[in-house]
């Protein structure tokens with residue numbers, strides 16, 4: 015019913031631990047706070063008899079069957095009192111009358127004087143012992159014989175087969191008269207045999223009240239066994255006026271272990287009373303085998319009988335009520351004799367007498383109650399309906415037979431009922447809590463069903479470990495959970511733990527056990543109650559509170575306990591010969607990114623000092639590859655360490671700039687994430703085996719990164735309960751740079767030039783045309799990203815082949831235009847058209863995209879003629895790059911440099927004159943030859959706003975022109 019799960023929570027590595035658990039389960043008595051009360055009509059004797067019953071078909075249902083032998087007739091027969099049988103559900107609903115024999119008038123027949131159930135899914139019998147057989151009605155010789163009759167019903171209390179119904183009247187058709195069968199009163203007692211093959215009927219009025227026992231089969235017709243007729247012969251069981259059959263029961267294990275023995279009370283036999291033990295023979299007789307005689311005159315020994323194996327020795331014991339037992343001196347009124355079965359040697363039997371109080375009718379009813387407390391011994395209940403307001407005493411069976419002190423007394427006074435204890439039925443679990451329930455009845459229209467109750471479980475823990483010196487403080491989390499199997503089947507749970515924390519479901523109770531070292535036990539006690547359907551409980555509570563029928567004041571005593579011990583062995587496998595698990599967990603990591611389509615892991619590039627560098631442009635995540643191995647550190651000596659690492663976990667702690675977003679790829683590792691995603695606890699294996707390698711990829715969101723973020727560091731802490739003292743946490747580190755997605759491109763128009771003509775001095779030049787052919791250099795700075803909100807200033811630097819080292823002009827810059835506007839912000843200003851030669855028409859450039867710089871230049875024909883007329887070609891390079899001046903040190907530029915080349919050739923005539931056409935001079939690379947002018951154009955000047963880069967994207971501040979265009983568009 016309850017499952018024990020232990021969970022170890024000690025952090026120290028531990029090699030060999032033996033945890034011993036002892037638990038005691040103590041059950042209390044019948045729980046008098048959960049009683050169900052059913053009331054019948056005043057004066058109907060509702061509760062004179064009762065039986066717990068359970069049907070299985072057509073649908074499962076539990077009933078309390080209640081006889082009301084003085085119940086009124088239905089409808090027109092209201093003034094008569096035929097008696098009735100009621101079935102009462104184990105829920106608050108009202109009892110309903112079982113329709114037994116229609117609307118025949120059978121006034122005063124006492125239908126319901128007995129009711130018995132064959133058990134779960136079995137038949138039911140109820141009788142009317144004063145049923146009259148009327149013959150020659152309205153004639154002078156009319157006869158009325160109270161032969162009695164019984165009704166057998168199928169499990170659902172209907173007549174389903176031929177043998178069901180009221181034809182169970184064995185005295186009909188037999189000789190009439192009180193000395194024969196005329197006053198049979200069959201059914202004053204009735205009982206099913208435990209083998210389910212027979213029903214026993216007592217007919218105590220037969221043969222001049224000698225009494226008779228009939229036995230017949232509810233499944234097979236025609237077989238009727240009887241006790242002996244009166245005879246003049248020597249052997250007789252009991253004499254006339256004995257009332258044999260006043261009570262009846264049967265069991266195996268009375269006279270022999272295998273055969274059934276029938277027990278019939280004859281309370282007036284020999285004026286003291288007797289109990290006859292009978293067996294059936296093969297000619298349909300019930301033969302007496304032994305007679306137990308009462309000890310006191312008129313004590314009514316045998317008024318009630320019950321069978322139960324009280325001491326659990328396999329022999330059925332007998333319980334006999336003698337409610338009229340009287341001892342004036344000792345003030346005893348009513349007694350119950352308990353005969354422990356002397357292994358069928360009944361002649362040796364010496365009864366134990368339980369005494370009732372004066373005039374209490376103690377023993378008017380005796381009943382087996384089943385094993386109420388589950389201690390393995392059957393228990394009994396004894397009714398004493400005239401003891402105060404009526405009492406029912408519960409006696410526990412035990413190894414020595416019976417505990418003569420009642421374990422519990424159910425008092426009618428507390429229940430507000432009079433004459434409690436007229437009837438008792440037990441041994442059947444009707445509320446589904448596995449404990450047998452008990453129904454008790456009174457004459458005064460009320461009855462209670464009492465169901466068990468709260469159970470205490472005491473669990474004690476202790477541990478032993480190797481070595482002995484190893485004795486840490488261990489906190490055990492102990493988790494009690496009940497009804498697991500039921501809940502798996504989606505059935506409601508029935509166990510409710512008391513005193514659990516509110517966050518726990520009713521069927522769970524968690525406690526902590528502190529073990530302060532080896533062999534220091536600690537115990538915890540938890541209590542649970544077993545309950546039926548909620549409606550039942552509510553009904554009972556309601557009844558108790560509003561009607562005060564059953565009191566909650568009855569004291570409960572602890573009456574039984576079970577002890578069970580189990581050991582949990584924590585000796586781990588895979589720990590080598592020394593049985594000490596010494597693991598060698600090693601962790602390595604690698605930062606990387608996810609390839610856009612394949613999702614493959616791409617490690618980050620590393621800088622000159624081998625630190626991985628994460629360049630943030632537009633990626634939304636960074637991936638951390640974590641590899642954990644558990645290899646022996648010394649391959650020469652593999653037993654040293656590398657043992658299984660038990661309960662290996664990795665705790666990943668992330669900085670504010672990163673948050674956990676998942677695992678990449680098909681991962682089997684389970685990571686638990688805290689609420690804000692700053693920590694992930696990943697289970698890497700229990701154990702992580704020797705020589706295992708675990709590799710997995712944590713995807714970390716970069717959405718928390720700001721412009722100030724210069725590094726990423728992730729704290730990785732491995733833990734295991736195996737032994738590895740030097741298991742230090744690792745910090746995964748990567749440098750972070752913010753990449754400005756600026757692209758610089760340049761081109762020259764035309765990209766081929768020619769020189770010719772005559773050498774002219776500088777002073778002879780008046781206009782730019784005098785210098786040589788014009789060439790336009792265009793530089794475009796484009797922004798691949800979306801927006802760049804913040805950085806300092808960016809400059810476009812151009813390395814210009816201005817003159818040769820001998821100060822001869824090479825490429826003469828004549829005009830400059832930025833974004834189509836007149837040049838304003840390039841320096842040195844003087845370097846543009848330094849000779850102040852007159853400017854000709856300069857076409858403005860349309861459709862400027864991004865930032866745009868145009869430099870008009872003229873190649874200096876004279877220099878080329880003088881210096882390079884002997885070569886076939888000269889390549890002239892102009893280089894440019896962008897630099898950034900910013901407080902943010904980790905901004906980087908990519909593709910921020912370019913070079914533009916122009917090929918310069920001598921005109922045909924020139925090159926023909928000089929015939930060395932095989933080499934090309936590359937200018938601008940040869941720094942010693944050419945003086946390069948540095949032309950720096952300040953592209954943008956932007957104020958610095960430190961915004962977090964929410965979308966982790968950088969954008970260029972739009973140039974003035976773009977801004978103007980944007981405004982115009984709006």
Ligand SMILES: *[C@@H]1O[C@H](CO)[C@@H](O)[C@H](O)[C@H]1NC(C)=O
Nearest residue numbers: 119148149150151152153156
């Ligand atoms: C007998 O007589 C009574 C009254 O005289 C009558 O109500 C009843 O029906 C009669 N019974 C039979 C069986 O004739």
Ligand SMILES: *[C@@H]1O[C@H](CO)[C@@H](O)[C@H](O)[C@H]1NC(C)=O
Nearest residue numbers: 341344346367368369418419
């Ligand atoms: C009942 O009373 C008798 C004497 O009257 C005594 O011997 C016997 O022990 C009593 N039974 C119990 C259970 O006390």
Ligand SMILES: *[C@@H]1O[C@H](CO)[C@@H](O)[C@H](O)[C@H]1NC(C)=O
Nearest residue numbers: 768769770771784786875921
């Ligand atoms: C410079 O050379 C080009 C190409 O040969 C020629 O067209 C141009 O007239 C020359 N300019 C001067 C001023 O000599």
